[in-house]
Structure formats: structure tokens, C-alpha cells
Amino acid sequence: MSGLPPEVAATLRARLALSQERGAIGPAGLDFHLAHAAAFAVIAGELKASIRRFVDLGSGGGLPGLVVAALLLGAHGVLLDGRVERARLLEEHVGALGWQERIEVVALRAEEAGRGPLRGAADLVVARGFAPPAVTAECAAPLLGVGGILVVSEPPESAPARRRWDDDVLRTLGLERRAVPETGWSFAAFCQVQNVPGRYPRRTGIPAKRPLF
Numbered sequence: 001m002s003g004l005p006p007e008v009a010a011t012l013r014a015r016l017a018l019s020q021e022r023g024a025i026g027p028a029g030l031d032f033h034l035a036h037a038a039a040f041a042v043i044a045g046e047l048k049a050s051i052r053r054f055v056d057l058g059s060g061g062g063l064p065g066l067v068v069a070a071l072l073l074g075a076h077g078v079l080l081d082g083r084v085e086r087a088r089l090l091e092e093h094v095g096a097l098g099w100q101e102r103i104e105v106v107a108l109r110a111e112e113a114g115r116g117p118l119r120g121a122a123d124l125v126v127a128r129g130f131a132p133p134a135v136t137a138e139c140a141a142p143l144l145g146v147g148g149i150l151v152v153s154e155p156p157e158s159a160p161a162r163r164r165w166d167d168d169v170l171r172t173l174g175l176e177r178r179a180v181p182e183t184g185w186s187f188a189a190f191c192q193v194q195n196v197p198g199r200y201p202r203r204t205g206i207p208a209k210r211p212l213f
């Protein structure tokens, strides 16, 4: 990944390789994963001038969150994952990179995080392979402050994003679609234009069991 100090790039790569060995990152080459994760930061940077706090929703082995953290050096970040063993591995990565001051690992279900101290605190939420669109939207919106941006990776050959995401329901969550700058990858992006109603997110597991769209 260009633009990073060589020692940061080397450590980041080594940590992501470890995640991959542990089965926390999919089988494609690391260059593919790094380039894809970097596109989140590129899109976010084009849609929002200043990003002070981001959340990686369902960070797993650290993607895209660790790459976003490397590229947005001034930002504080939360790597959120409901699986405790994933969170432990992420903590080791953050320690190895020396980022403990600005990157926090939170082992919590997103539905709980959205009702707790992370509510409304982020100006960027990134999500890669987290959940279907309705679950992602319901879990992400409560984490965003007004004016915040949600950037979600889409399957490469999916139906057009317009059909996968229901604009009317998104509006009830305070989310509005944004045009995605071209990166060569498939993404959807949304802006939190007003506060999400207090009833969202619903209880843990309900967003997936009874999706909003």
C-alpha cells in the first residue's frame, strides 16, 4: 500500500497475514484485500472533509479497519466485533502497530454498541462483509452522528445497489444515499442526515431475524 511509512506497511501486512492464517480473513491474496480496504478510506475522504472518529462494523481479522486506521492517521477508530476471539486478535494487532492511543477494540454486538456509549459518536462507519443491507443499515445508523458517512462494500456482481437498499426504509433510519466515487470496486455509501429514531437498533438478533427491508 503506497503512502505508508515502510515499517508501518510491513507490520500491517504481517498482522493481516496472521489474521488470514487464523481464518479471520478470506483466502484471496493480501494485495487484493489491502487494495479493497484502502478504497474505503478513499471513498470516505471524498465524501467527508474531516474524519475524526470511525467504526469498523464487524472488523473480523481487521479489515477494513486496520487499513483505514493506517490511512486516516489523525482519526480515532473503533474495531467492533461481537466475537471475543476476534477482538483478542485485533487487540494484539493494535498493540503490535503501537496504535493503542487512538484505536480501540470493542467486543460487543453491534446492536448493543448502538444503544451504548458508541451511539452517535462516529463520523464514519465502514462495513465489509458484515451482514445483508438491512442489518448493516440498522446497526450502522445508530453509531453515526448527523453528517456522518456509511461506506459498505457490495458484492462484485450484485443487483444494482438501488435494488439491494430500500431508500424509503433507509430514510426512516435517517440515512440518505450518496453517489460513490469511482474506485474500480463495488460500494454503496450513505449519509446520516438526521438522528436515528430511539427504537433502533432493535434487540440483538432482531435486525437479522426481522429485517427492515
Ligand SMILES: C[S@@+](CC[C@H](N)C(=O)[O-])C[C@H]1O[C@@H](n2cnc3c(N)ncnc32)[C@H](O)[C@@H]1O
Pocket (backbone or CB within 6 Å): 024, 025, 026, 057, 058, 059, 060, 061, 062, 063, 064, 080, 081, 082, 083, 086, 108, 109, 110, 111, 127, 128, 129, 130, 131, 139
Ligand atoms: C464475514 S466477517 C467479515 C470480517 C471483516 N470485515 C472482513 O471483511 O474480513 C463478519 C464479522 O462481523 C461480525 N459480526 C457479525 N454480526 C455482528 C453483530 N451483530 N455485532 C458484532 N459483530 C458482528 C462477525 O463476528 C465477523 O467477525
